[in-house]
Amino acid sequence: MYKMDFSVVLQSWDLFLWGLWLTFAYTTASIVIGVVIGFVVCFGRLSSIPFISLLARAYQEVFRCTPLLVQLLWFYYALPLLLGFSLDNTTAALLTLSLYAGSFYAEIFRGGILSIDRGQTEAAKAIAMSDRQTMWRIVMPQALKRMLPAFINQSVIQFKNTSLISVISVGELAYMAAVVNGQTYRPLEAYTVVAVLYFALLFPMTQIADYVERRLRVSD
Amino acid sequence: MDLSLATNVRPKAADANAGVILEATRLRKSYGKLEVIKGVDLSLNAGEVLAIIGPSGSGKSTLIRCLNMMETPTAGVIRYNGRQVESRFASRSGRIGCGELRRHVGMVFQHFNLFPHKTVIQNICEGPLAVLKEPREAVEARAMDLLAKVGLLEKRDVYPNHLSGGQKQRVAIARALAMRPDVLLLDEVTSALDPELVGEVLEVIRALVQDGMTMAIVTHEISFAADIADRVVFIDEGVIAELGSADDVIHKSGSARLRAFLSRFHS
Secondary structure: OOOOOHHHHHOOHHHHHHHHHHHHHHHHHHHHHHHHHHHHHHHHHHOOOHHHHHHHHHHHHHHHOOOHHHHHHHHHHHHHHHHOOOOOHHHHHHHHHHHHHHHHHHHHHHHHHHOOOHHHHHHHHHOOOOHHHHHHHHHHHHHHHHHHHHHHHHHHHHHHHHHHHHHHOOOOHHHHHHHHHHHHOOHHHHHHHHHHHHHHHHHHHHHHHHHHHHHHHHHO | OOHHHOOOOOOOOOOOOOOEEEEEEEEEEEEOOEEEEEEEEEEEEOOOEEEEEOOOOOOHHHHHHHHOOOOOOOEEEEEEOOEEEOOOOOOEOOEEOHHHHHHHEEEEOOOOOOOOOOOHHHHHHHHHHHHOOOOHHHHHHHHHHHHHHOOOHHHOOOOHHHOOHHHHHHHHHHHHHOOOOOEEEEEOOOOOOOHHHHHHHHHHHHHHHHOOOEEEEEOOOHHHHHHHOOEEEEEEOOEEEEEEEHHHHHHHOOOHHHHHHHHOOOO
16 A cells, blocks of 8 residues: 655655745746737627738637647747747747737627627717727726636636646646655655645635626626 | 608707608618619608608618618718718718718617626716816716616626616617717617517507607507607608698598508507
8 A cells, every 4th residue: 555655745845835936936927928918809709890800810719729738838848940949938928828828818808798789889879979989988897797708717727727738848746746756756646736826826716716706696 | 851740749848840851752772683772751850750651671771871871872862951861981172971870870779789898887988088088077967967867877887798778778778879970860769679668669669759859760560659859750662652740641531541550550
């Protein structure tokens, strides 16, 4: 019978802590950049200019229909061959995570905006609002509320997806588990600690998402 | 357009020297291959109440929605106070954009379309604050007056979801009036209401008639239309089939189509 011993593994607490910090940093940064990309692409898709909406659509489909793992490897190993210079793993990881998040956020934003009844737009126009005022004063506040649950959900997925950047040797939490395992030969303990850390951070997030969703439903 | 058709104009406080305020000329509107409005000439005089009646799908809603450019006409011209209206938002060189037009020509919809994320008073103040950029104090005072007028003072801080259909529509009318429009377009404003709630909305409209508000009203409330309208226009298959005083059109017309249409309301 295997005898568990967490003490050996926990001696490397500083590695776990550093991994946790990087996981958190990559998640936050890629969500922030992803939201910006998402908004730009969302309005691109809603554009009445065919070229722009097609371009936005193409970007979205490429990133939604290929695995994030493949994207990471492609940006780190393949793209430099086209560019003629290499990307460090930090840049490649952040770039890929953000583009990946942006493609999904764009769809969430677009769905939220399109879900708002046409009568709202008409009522805004009837009191002489411009298109911009209609969007930002009437449509967007309602759409944001409606897209919030999906947004939180996607962000939880984004948090977990950062574990994939360990394949290009970014020292986030999952990577640190491998490092600690290599030092201690205790995979059960090392990977359990990491799993528990992910769970401890994400479980409250999903609870908050559920709570927000319930609250929003009540006021509808 | 023969203005003398307005035969039963009752004396009104304002606009004694009534002229044409809103006018459609050779108006056409198509959706794809389907032509809904097939060449309509219609004018609305200042201080006048014009009722637009007709069967479902006759194009009456499309017609009234062209009058404030909610629908862009396929052909023909809309004029406001003699100035040609353009579908673009901004006005330029003599022509009036739909943005400026809608400051003067308000609209109330069948399904109210109140802003659910704003309270009753915020709904009413939104236009004057955001569009007309009027000072908040004056706007809120006016909104309170309007709320009193539509009998909903106690609902000022309530969200629309907590109102009945009749209350929502009264707020929607107040919201349109807050812009101090010269013309009000009412598009089947009682059609989505439970029968017992229709009366309270009609009362508000009746009060507007008393005030001399210029209105075009698309409605299925034929007896109400006969009662308040100066003129009635019967739209059938995208053209004006009958136009005249309420009495002439509703009670005296010999048109078979119109008689058949009206007979459905006399049950």
